[in-house]
Amino acid sequence: MAKKEYDVIIVGGGPGGSSTAMFLKKNGVNSILLVDKAKFPRDKICGDAFSGKSVGIAKELGIVKDFDKVPHEGVYGVIFSSPKGTTIEIPFPGSERKTQSKPGFVVKRVNGDNVIFQNAKKQVETLEEFTVTDLILENDYVKGIKGKTKSGEALEIRAKIVVGADGTSSVIAQKVGEGALPPQHQVIATRGYYKGVSGMSGNIELHFVDQIMPGYFWIFPLDNGLANVGLGLLTSEKQKRKLDLKKTQEEIIANHPIFRERFKNAKIDEQGIKVWTLPLGSYHRKNHGNGWVLVGDAASLIDPFSGEGVGNAMTSGKFAAKHIARALKENNYSAQNLDAYDKELWGAIGHELKTSHNLQKLGSNKWLLNLVIDKAAKKEKVRAAISGMLADEKAKEKTISPLGLLKLILT
Ligand SMILES: Cc1cc2nc3c(=O)[nH]c(=O)nc-3n(C[C@H](O)[C@H](O)[C@H](O)COP(=O)(O)OP(=O)(O)OC[C@H]3O[C@@H](n4cnc5c(N)ncnc54)[C@H](O)[C@@H]3O)c2cc1C
Structure with missing residues (x-):
């Protein structure tokens, strides 16, 4: 049973919370409680793609080899198709197919998150099946959490700092006054696991299908002939067009000229x-205040173009841990002292998030998508430029600048 007081309580044992816990240990913090309302292994609705950024942080934590113990599928490139149906395959730069080094992989979150959580559990105290419902607030500072065990027992546990790693509907964010995001800054998306999709090729697939523009339909390869299939678009668009996403996914699979064949069986x-x-x-x-910090989805850090959030959840855990450890040493848990967390995090990922936001806006232009994907289908040079964009932020920024786009179109 948990003690009454810790230096740090982390609410949420997903990739963001579990990484924060392990990085806190690396930074010399020992009094940590990691709580989650679920019992691991638990599912999380996701595309299940574990990108290069996520792999990098898992390597830093020394846990990447543990993913080999659970079912997963290596991915070596991306397939894009345009609204008019032209398809291109872009290998990840430097990826040698079927070699030991997988640039990324697809792993069901029920398995992948369990790898991360169980590693954290070896290092810090954990409390599963504990639902946090409120915060202890004193003199304008967060001083701990209130919640309930599975059997309904109410508990209050105190801490010098509380980390909200509790995902998209974060209770911690709500309790510190961070309400729902505007719909133009949220995507709503589906996920289904299918067996027997034909034409899988060790690539993740992003298809810009007419019905869900500006958004896309994806097919990601999993182990054992399975595929993670879903679609997503901005919540503001979904509301405007009153789309039923489940129905739309079923319609695309049943009727779209490319997919009805591939989903036949x-x-x-x-x-x-x-x-x-x-x-x-x-x-x-806003991701910090007096005695509190937010990481991962609770801090709204998902890439606006690709929809990837695991890598940034783990990255924010790393930076949060560094600044929490410092704040503990200085015995100063004020918003002002935790400001350095926000600065370092957004200094590291802010630029790339902005570029992806621009890419998201460009991706809503059907004419441009058709043109660029047609060009790429014909010209190796254009495919190479897109491949470079996947690997390098600077190249991405350059390619989607007005001049870069003009060059791509005129190539
Ligand atoms: C359909 C879809 C597809 C996606 N595809 C991809 C992809 O392919 N690749 C990628 O990188 N990202 C993808 N993402 C984004 C990714 O899923 C998230 O960014 C990622 O899960 C964030 O991790 P997290 O640790 O912040 O939150 P989560 O993984 O959501 O973990 C939050 C944890 O907090 C716990 N919790 C919640 N409330 C409480 C409470 N009150 N008390 C105690 N515990 C609580 C939950 O049980 C959970 O374990 C996708 C998202 C969606 C919806």
Whole structure:
């Protein structure tokens, strides 16, 4: 059973919270409690793609080899298709197919998150099946959490700093006054697991299908002939067009000229199609205050173009841990002292989030998508430029500048 007081309580044991816990240990903090309302392994609605950024942080934490112990599939490139149906394949730069070094992989979150959480559990105290419902607030400072165990027992646990790593509908964010995000900074998306989709090729696939523009339909390869299939678009667009996302996914699979063939013999599993929200990093949410810090989805850090959030959740955990350890040493948990967390985090990822936001806006232009993907299908040089964009932020920024785009179109 948990003690009454810790230096740090982390609410949420997903990639953001578990990484924060392990990085805190690396920074010499020992009095840590990691709580989650679920019992691990637990599912999380996701595309399940573990990108190069996530792999990098998992390597830093020394846990990347543990993913080999759970079912997963290596990915070596991206397939894009345009609204008019032209398809291109872009290998990740330097990726040698079927070699030991996978640039990224797809792993069901029920398995992948369990790898991360169990590693954290070896290092810090954990409390599963504990739902946080409120914060202890004293003199304008967060001083701990209030919540309930599975059996309904109410508990209050105190801490010098509380980390909100509790995902998209973060209770911690709400309790410190951070309300719902504007709909133009959220994506709403589906996920279904299908067996028997034909034409899988070790690539993640992003298809700009007419019905869900500006958004896309994805097919990501999993182990054992499975595929993670979903679609997503801005919540503001979904509201405007009153789309039923589950129905739209079923219609694309049944009727779209490319996909009806590939899904001819495919079967969805018993969970069916699920829906979840993605808080985007196109919105710079307040992520710290007196005695509190937010990481991952609670801090709204998902890439606005790709929809990836695991890498940034783990990255924010790393920076949060560094500044929490410093604040503990200085015995100063004020918003002002934790400001350095926000500065370092947004200094590291702010630029790339802005570029991805611009890319998201360009991606809503059907004419441009058709043109660029047509060009790429014909010209190796254009495919190479897109491949470079996938690997390098500076190249991405240059390519989507007005001049860069003109060059791409005229190549
Ligand atoms: C459909 C979809 C597809 C996506 N595809 C990808 C992808 O392919 N690749 C990628 O990198 N990202 C993807 N994302 C984004 C990614 O899922 C998130 O960015 C990521 O899960 C964030 O991690 P986190 O640790 O911040 O939050 P979470 O993983 O959501 O973890 C939050 C944890 O907090 C716990 N919790 C919540 N409330 C409480 C409470 N009150 N008390 C105690 N515990 C609580 C939950 O049980 C959970 O374990 C996708 C998202 C969606 C919705």
